Amino acid sequence: MNTHTIDTSAPVISADAYDTTAFYADADSIAVVTNTTAPDAVALPSPGASTAQLLAAAQEAGRRAVPGPLAETALVARPLLRRAGLPVPDGPLGYAVAPELTIRYARPAASPVGSAGCSGDDDTLLVTGTLRRVPWARTATAVVVLATAPSGPVLFTLAPDRAVLAPGVNLAEEPRDDLHLAAVEIPAAQVRRVSPELLDEARLRAALARAALIAGAAERCVDLTVAHTTARTQFGRPLSRFQAVKQEEARLIEEAALVRAVVQAAAVPLDIGGPAAHFAVAAAKTQASASAAEIARIAHQLHGAIGITRLNPLHLATTRLWSWRDEDGDETYWAPRLARPLTATTLWPALTATP
Amino acid sequence: MAFPDVVLPESACRLRAEVRAFLDEERARGTVLGRPDSWLAGWDPDFSRRLAERGWVGMALPVEYGGAGRGFLERYVVIEELLAAGAPVSAHWVSDRQAGPSVLQHGTEEQRRFFLPRIAAGRCFFSIGMSEKGSGSDLASVATRAERTADGWRLTGTKMWTGGAHVNDYAIVLARTDDTEDRHAGLSQFIVDLRAPGVRVEPIRLMSGEHRFNAVHLDGVDVPDGMLLGQRGGGWKQVTGELAFERSGPERYLSTFPLLVSLLRELERRPATAEQLTQVGILTARLHGIRRLSLGVAAALDAGASPDTQAALVKDLGTRLESSLVDTVRGILPTPADPYATPGTHPELLAFALLHSPGYTLRGGTNEILRGIVTRGLEQHR
Ligand SMILES: Cc1cc2nc3c(=O)[nH]c(=O)nc-3n(C[C@H](O)[C@H](O)[C@H](O)COP(=O)(O)OP(=O)(O)OC[C@H]3O[C@@H](n4cnc5c(N)ncnc54)[C@H](O)[C@@H]3O)c2cc1C
Numbered sequence: 001m002n003t004h005t006i007d008t009s010a011p012v013i014s015a016d017a018y019d020t021t022a023f024y025a026d027a028d029s030i031a032v033v034t035n036t037t038a039p040d041a042v043a044l045p046s047p048g049a050s051t052a053q054l055l056a057a058a059q060e061a062g063r064r065a066v067p068g069p070l071a072e073t074a075l076v077a078r079p080l081l082r083r084a085g086l087p088v089p090d091g092p093l094g095y096a097v098a099p100e101l102t103i104r105y106a107r108p109a110a111s112p113v114g115s116a117g118c119s120g121d122d123d124t125l126l127v128t129g130t131l132r133r134v135p136w137a138r139t140a141t142a143v144v145v146l147a148t149a150p151s152g153p154v155l156f157t158l159a160p161d162r163a164v165l166a167p168g169v170n171l172a173e174e175p176r177d178d179l180h181l182a183a184v185e186i187p188a189a190q191v192r193r194v195s196p197e198l199l200d201e202a203r204l205r206a207a208l209a210r211a212a213l214i215a216g217a218a219e220r221c222v223d224l225t226v227a228h229t230t231a232r233t234q235f236g237r238p239l240s241r242f243q244a245v246k247q248e249e250a251r252l253i254e255e256a257a258l259v260r261a262v263v264q265a266a267a268v269p270l271d272i273g274g275p276a277a278h279f280a281v282a283a284a285k286t287q288a289s290a291s292a293a294e295i296a297r298i299a300h301q302l303h304g305a306i307g308i309t310r311l312n313p314l315h316l317a318t319t320r321l322w323s324w325r326d327e328d329g330d331e332t333y334w335a336p337r338l339a340r341p342l343t344a345t346t347l348w349p350a351l352t353a354t355p
Numbered sequence: 356m357a358f359p360d361v362v363l364p365e366s367a368c369r370l371r372a373e374v375r376a377f378l379d380e381e382r383a384r385g386t387v388l389g390r391p392d393s394w395l396a397g398w399d400p401d402f403s404r405r406l407a408e409r410g411w412v413g414m415a416l417p418v419e420y421g422g423a424g425r426g427f428l429e430r431y432v433v434i435e436e437l438l439a440a441g442a443p444v445s446a447h448w449v450s451d452r453q454a455g456p457s458v459l460q461h462g463t464e465e466q467r468r469f470f471l472p473r474i475a476a477g478r479c480f481f482s483i484g485m486s487e488k489g490s491g492s493d494l495a496s497v498a499t500r501a502e503r504t505a506d507g508w509r510l511t512g513t514k515m516w517t518g519g520a521h522v523n524d525y526a527i528v529l530a531r532t533d534d535t536e537d538r539h540a541g542l543s544q545f546i547v548d549l550r551a552p553g554v555r556v557e558p559i560r561l562m563s564g565e566h567r568f569n570a571v572h573l574d575g576v577d578v579p580d581g582m583l584l585g586q587r588g589g590g591w592k593q594v595t596g597e598l599a600f601e602r603s604g605p606e607r608y609l610s611t612f613p614l615l616v617s618l619l620r621e622l623e624r625r626p627a628t629a630e631q632l633t634q635v636g637i638l639t640a641r642l643h644g645i646r647r648l649s650l651g652v653a654a655a656l657d658a659g660a661s662p663d664t665q666a667a668l669v670k671d672l673g674t675r676l677e678s679s680l681v682d683t684v685r686g687i688l689p690t691p692a693d694p695y696a697t698p699g700t701h702p703e704l705l706a707f708a709l710l711h712s713p714g715y716t717l718r719g720g721t722n723e724i725l726r727g728i729v730t731r732g733l734e735q736h737r
Pocket of ligand 1: 243482483484485486487490491492493515516517518519568713714715717718719720721722723724
């Protein structure tokens with residue numbers, strides 16, 4: 001496979017990533033390799049993969065705590081580039097929706113009103129400002145940026161080495177880097193004027209990708225917890241034989257199933273776009289973010305002390321849940337946006353809009 | 356655990372539009388009032404008959420028995436529309452959901468020819484006679500006995516919490532026919548005419564004062580041979596075989612949906628705060644997710660599977676939502692619940708939903724029992 005490889009000798013996250021040690025991406029496909037000593041390549045979505053397949057792959061990435069921006073690349077950056085008509089670079093990609101950037105045209109048109117930089121002879125941009133907490137920026141070959149130029153919304157690609165990178169991480173120690181831009185020139189070939197709807201679509205894609213990752217991490221919590229409560233014995237019985245344990249475990253299983261259902265249910269609407277996409281994605285991220293606390297709580301409670309250590313992989317899932325629920329809009333961001341268009345007469349039609 | 360995401364067939368989407376048009380007519384008539392828990396409390400046999408005229412009662416029964424021969428997903432669309440609208444569907448509810456499919460699957464040809472066309476016409480209403488004073492979650496402990504007679508059976512015992520026994524035509528009664536080593540093996544199901552001699556229906560009032568269910572005393576009731584349903588000794592298998600149907604439907608998460616609609620109507624009268632919108636959004640997201648899971652079970656049933664674990668999972672999630680929705684709605688728009696307020700106003704609907712709320716997580720198998728099934732089911736899947 002012709003792939004771009006992250007240097008696996010220097011893992012980008014802490015050394016106790018249990019399953020996954022390598023992440024590959026080229027323009028056509030993405031693969032994760034689990035266990036590099038006996039390569040077991042899981043080829044993930046290839047060109048033409050449906051949204052449902054991409055979501056399933058993102059979920060799998062979440063479940064395995066893949067150390068790379070698989071969901072971000074496959075579900076957010078690449079589709080946005082294609083929408084804007086820009087070529088898709090090889091390798092892992094980042095994204096940022098940043099309408100607050102200051103953008104001028106680098107080659108100002110001679111303007112009768114003299115507002116230099118407000119329109120350009122071509123679309124070469126000068127960009128100033130900070131892209132905050134860009135996922136995996138330090139490993140990305142390019143970051144897809146949606147911003148507002150004087151002419152209106154634009155999408156451009158940025159090579160991270162053009163910016164000053166201030167490293168940061170989330171709770172799971174996944175890279176979340178700030179990129180400081182001081183009048184960075186973006187050549188016109190890397191810029192496209194886009195419709196305002198593409199900004200909305202970018203937010204929806206990012207939220208749904210994140211929700212799919214949450215669904216995967218939730219599933220990991222279920223797997224680990226069920227394995228633990230059947231294997232661990234106390235009072236002469238496996239933990240799972242105790243009513244109190246069963247009751248909590250079922251709630252965990254159910255909450256994880258619920259998150260997966262809302263994510264799956266957004267696949268078709270995302271392709272349809274419009275209000276159906278808005279409803280399904282807002283619901284998916286609201287639910288995924290809102291469920292994270294309960295899922296992590298029960299998984300940890302049923303694991304006992306071992307679960308809060310690095311002797312056990314549970315933290316890979318729970319620290320991600322606690323981070324991902326906040327990223328790309330938490331439930332207090334999406335829930336009111338879900339509710340605002342709803343009235344007594346439109347609530348039921350909205351719930352049943354997608355076949 | 357597999358939950359397929361479902362895309363409803365085109366036919367189901369057309370059907371939805373037809374049901375909505377029908378509901379608009381019925382609203383104009385004053386029969387569909389957007390009330391919570393309408394599958395327990397909305398008793399209107401004329402409405403049931405009009406629904407049957409459209410082919411929407413017993414609609415998954417084969418055409419040769421008077422049904423409409425349509426799939427579970429189409430039935431799903433009809434009943435979810437009815438429940439969301441708070442339509443009065445309780446008269447035919449058990450006939451449509453349980454008795455019909457059960458007679459079709461386990462009944463004799465004679466029983467099918469007699470009951471199914473009547474069920475599909477909305478003219479034959481059933482109750483469930485399972486629980487007893489000493490048998491709730493532990494249903495296999497039922498003490499009602501069926502003694503063999505010359506030409507049938509004599510039933511003695513008392514069934515408890517029998518919904519609609521005072522207005523319905525028949526009950527499917529679970530009784531012990533044989534004392535066997537395995538206590539599950541000696542149980543059988545009977546179709547009991549609720550107007551037969553020896554049947555005494557004693558009202559049990561709910562805490563709201565409503566009369567919805569009863570104690571049904573069977574004081575040596577003679578039941579002809581032809582009214583044994585399915586196999587002698589097969590009662591337990593038959594009862595548990597129905598559970599996926601009984602547990603995963605939209606009535607397991609929509610019972611209080613009309614209260615949410617009422618809340619939105621109230622919120623339209625004033626600018627909603629961000630906090631109110633957030634809470635409404637969180638409820639809506641959960642409803643949406645549970646609905647998708649429930650549809651997944653319906654699709655599995657449609658495909659001939661028996662997704663018992665998934666059904667238990669959906670029912671636990673769904674009924675917990677039904678009950679927490681009531682308190683969340685109260686929190687979003689603090690309103691003193693008032694059972695004597697004008698019917699249909701928010702304070703009255705809140706009172707009604709609240710007084711019914713403890714039942715949501717008990718009826719049809721308690722949530723503690725359901726969660727036991729979910730955990731066991733997932734362990735076995737591994
Ligand atoms: C509104 C309503 C309508 C109903 N309609 C009908 C009807 O039409 N026909 C009919 O036959 N029945 C009907 N029922 C009865 C219903 O099926 C029973 O209420 C239910 O099966 C529970 O039985 P129980 O009430 O005896 O509670 P119990 O079984 O006594 O349970 C009491 C509590 O103990 C818990 N518990 C019991 N066993 C366990 C265990 N092994 N592990 C953990 N927790 C446990 C239960 O979860 C519950 O919280 C109706 C009930 C309600 C509320």
